[in-house]
Amino acid sequence: MDKLTQEILELERQSTVLEPTAEVRKDWMTQITDYSHEFIDKMEENKAFVNTYNDANAFEGMDYSKSESLESILEFLRKEVDTKGLNPASGGHVGYIPGGGIYPTAMGDFLAAVTNRYAGMFFGGPGAVRLENSLIKWMCELIGFPSTAHGNLCSGGSIANLIAITTARDRKKITSRKVDSSVIYLTGQTHHCVQKAIRIAGLNEAIIRYIPMDGRYKMDAVALDNQINSDKKEGLTPFLIVCSAGTTDTGSIDPLDDVATLAEQHDCWYHIDAAYGGFFVMVDELKDRFKGIERADSVAIDPHKGLFLSYGLGVILIKDVKAMFDTHFYKASYMQDAQDRFDEISPADISPELTKHFRGLRLWLSLRLFGLDPFKKSLEEKHKLALYFHREVEKLGFETGAEPELSVVLYRYKDTSDKNRFNKMLAHEIHEDGRVFLSSTILDGEEWMRAAILSFRTHKRTMDLCLKMLADCVERVKAKWSN
Numbered sequence: 097m098d099k100l101t102q103e104i105l106e107l108e109r110q111s112t113v114l115e116p117t118a119e120v121r122k123d124w125m126t127q128i129t130d131y132s133h134e135f136i137d138k139m140e141e142n143k144a145f146v147n148t149y150n151d152a153n154a155f156e157g158m159d160y161s162k163s164e165s166l167e168s169i170l171e172f173l174r175k176e177v178d179t180k181g182l183n184p185a186s187g188g189h190v191g192y193i194p195g196g197g198i199y200p201t202a203m204g205d206f207l208a209a210v211t212n213r214y215a216g217m218f219f220g221g222p223g224a225v226r227l228e229n230s231l232i233k234w235m236c237e238l239i240g241f242p243s244t245a246h247g248n249l250c251s252g253g254s255i256a257n258l259i260a261i262t263t264a265r266d267r268k269k270i271t272s273r274k275v276d277s278s279v280i281y282l283t284g285q286t287h288h289c290v291q292k293a294i295r296i297a298g299l300n301e302a303i304i305r306y307i308p309m310d311g312r313y314k315m316d317a318v319a320l321d322n323q324i325n326s327d328k329k330e331g332l333t334p335f336l337i338v339c340s341a342g343t344t345d346t347g348s349i350d351p352l353d354d355v356a357t358l359a360e361q362h363d364c365w366y367h368i369d370a371a372y373g374g375f376f377v378m379v380d381e382l383k384d385r386f387k388g389i390e391r392a393d394s395v396a397i398d399p400h401k402g403l404f405l406s407y408g409l410g411v412i413l414i415k416d417v418k419a420m421f422d423t424h425f426y427k428a429s430y431m432q433d434a435q436d437r438f439d440e441i442s443p444a445d446i447s448p449e450l451t452k453h454f455r456g457l458r459l460w461l462s463l464r465l466f467g468l469d470p471f472k473k474s475l476e477e478k479h480k481l482a483l484y485f486h487r488e489v490e491k492l493g494f495e496t497g498a499e500p501e502l503s504v505v506l507y508r509y510k511d512t513s514d515k516n517r518f519n520k521m522l523a524h525e526i527h528e529d530g531r532v533f534l535s536s537t538i539l540d541g542e543e544w545m546r547a548a549i550l551s552f553r554t555h556k557r558t559m560d561l562c563l564k565m566l567a568d569c570v571e572r573v574k575a576k577w578s579n
């Protein structure tokens with residue numbers, strides 16, 4: 097055997113550990129599933145939030161050159177990761193916009209990782225691409241987009257919004273020379289990821305008009321019309337209107353249908369951020385609130401919010417597929433074998449990613465295993481829980497915002513000389529308590545508490561615990577207040 101061959105075989109021997117035997121794999125899987133089951137089964141008795149700001153950083157100086165047993169690695173994870181801070185998988189996560197964690201997400205991700213199917217190009221992964229495209233078609237149908245619309249499965253709402261905004265920019269031919277006379281219309285309640293996307297898309301110098309809102313924090317369509325007309329008179333180029341179908345702070349839905357009419361009249365790209373609220377369209381009682389969503393040019397909608405999947409799946413749906421190609425398609429000589437197959441749209445041709453996670457599998461598996469009905473019922477339950485909480489929290493001496501349109505409730509303690517200070521202290525007290533996690537916000541310069549109900553694990557008993565915790569925390573703040 098020559099020297100080179102000997103060296104190669106020796107290197108192979110020394111790295112075989114990267115392909116564990118079936119026996120090792122089985123042992124590992126047992127440990128991983130035991131850990132997962134314990135995590136899920138103990139979730140309800142554990143706190144939703146554990147304040148650990150002052151803990152030392154256990155990752156500092158970690159020696160990555162050494163190997164360790166899975167048992168001790170899992171012990172470390174349990175101690176340093178899975179019992180600290182916020183538990184987004186918990187039903188007690190009633191802050192921000194809650195995440196989910198339905199089990200088939202993990203199964204789908206596991207299979208996607210083991211098989212490592214390439215879902216970027218039809219040529220290499222025809223089954224994976226067809227699976228993802230069929231989910232996109234289903235979601236287009238769900239919101240009333242035509243069958244010619246398409247979209248992309250991406251990592252979350254921020255990237256979904258970014259894809260829409262870059263596509264709108266190019267479709268409306270906002271080249272760099274035109275940016276500073278181009279106008280984008282939002283409200284003060286638009287999610288900040290839209291502003292981030294505007295900056296990332298090179299539109300930072302565009303003119304952004306924050307359209308006034310009504311008392312329910314919905315865009316005032318008349319004010320929008322007036323603003324666009326006045327901008328046109330000034331020789332500016334209105335090109336993009338962004339509405340929200342479920343704002344993060346209040347859960348309000350902008351007047352989607354009225355704005356659709358204005359977007360058509362003024363030839364603007366109409367984008368709707370339905371990342372949080374979009375899947376509530378499946379609830380019969382709430383469907384009408386989304387009227388007009390089908391008239392948008394693009395819609396962001398997040399299965400890792402409204403379909404309770406674990407973090408890592410947002411979706412952008414776009415009517416003008418050619419526009420998606422125009423922004424994202426590139427030819428490269430090393431891709432030539434893959435690029436002459438157009439039987440099916442390839443995600444890599446209409447999105448920023450080339451190599452991508454086969455993230456559709458987690459959603460497909462979840463839908464195939466459960467069917468749609470439990471998702472619809474759970475969303476309806478979330479809406480009704482919000483109505484329940486809105487009613488019950490008032491009985492504890494809180495004032496509330498408007499009746500929740502979807503599943504976010506605004507409330508603040510009113511029986512105090514300084515509401516802002518009291519509610520700030522209350523938020524702090526709630527985080528120290530941690531049984532249920534709630535987050536606060538500022539609306540019109542005033543402190544408000546929010547309850548955002550979206551986890552499939554949040555039920556009536558969770559909201560009753562939340563009310564009990566609020567009552568306890570109010571007493572504790574009162575005691576501190578008088579000291």
Ligand SMILES: Cc1ncc(COP(=O)(O)O)c(C=O)c1O
Pocket residue numbers: 192193251252253254255287289340342343344369370371372373398410
């Ligand atoms: C309305 C809305 N849009 C966009 C986003 C951003 O989504 P992501 O955090 O998945 O990037 C959020 C996040 O909560 C949201 O509530």
